[in-house]
Amino acid sequence: MSERILMSQASVSEIEERYVVDALRSGWVAPLGPHVDAFEREIAERVGVEHALALSSGTAALHLALIHLGARPGTKVVLSSMTFAATANAVVYTGAEPVFVDVRPDDGNVDVELMLHAIRTLQDEGEDVVAAIPVDLFGRACDYTALEAGLAGLGVPLLEDAAESLGAHVDGHPAGSFGTAAALSFNGNKIMTTSGGGMLLSDDAGLIAHARKLSTQSREPVPWYEHTEIGYNYRLSNILAALGRGQLKRLDDMIARRRQIRDRYAEAFADLPLRFLGRDADRGDANDNCWLTTVVVDPTWDEERLPHTLVEERGTSLETNSPTPADEIVATMSAQNIEVRHLWKPMHLQPVFSEARSFTTGASDDLFMRGVTLPSGPALTDDQIDRVIASFASVVA
């Protein structure tokens, strides 16, 4: 059997090695130290925000921001349904209720009009909506121009889930710089990694100071251990921050390589019945970080079944008994030792959220059935890309 091709394997060089060795030799092996401080400054500078807090995960960043924004039992948080479970889990940790909103069919990012409609509906019912979380899917930032204005009008803070989009832009503004706060992830398969880690970004010094305190078990600034609120152990280690600083030096090169890989797929698949998620939308994909190349096959498959108009409350029900086009691609390519994955299964279809409220159109159901993410990591060799192309083309053709 040929060697396994992974979807988003990290690329680590001697630059990272030098940073990590420096951290080890310095004796700073705790979840604080000079590399943590420098990593926070460098990411804040890169994204163009005032303050940054390095944390043990992106989930932790979302969780602490939500606590600061007042998420608690009896409140609601409205978020994109097409996301990794971490976004919704962070809401549930606070006791607030997640309310899911469907996405745009062209790029999988939240349907802005529908998100605003959902919030208005909830507010009209007297609900306390404490935050809205759009998710920058697979490295493409949302349409923040319309969303920021709409949310400001409704008085709802925007928390950007930029876990997948570091390095992307909208109209020259970096992903991670929108709204009241943003969360980044440095998980192992992301655009850059600290093996595990995340960061909370904001221009609001008070928000970051509160989150910093919460992340260190909410210790009060007195000589003994004094606590007036429940805290968490969420800080990032100095060793991992050193790894992150090395990765940040290489971020632009890694994005360029991912873009090159996407361009090769686009050229090779030009005649196949598929579209690239995001790539053919109004804004093109020049502003994306190209984290994962995502294709949606068979553009005419079963579209009549999916109305793409508002289906309020529960979503469409997916018939999961017969294999979808995405199932077939994943099964066939996995058998050839190539890691290809389904898009995130929408949160409104997850058994664990079966009681949650949702505002759906069928768009994310459709993307889930017909979309797959292709191997996209910067360490892929040209031979490996050729293997992916040949395998994918034979399944889809």
Ligand SMILES: Cc1ncc(COP(=O)(O)O)c(C=O)c1O
């Ligand atoms: C959209 C999204 N949100 C949140 C997270 C959570 O980040 P982490 O794994 O660092 O907790 C991830 C990735 O893992 C993600 O893809």
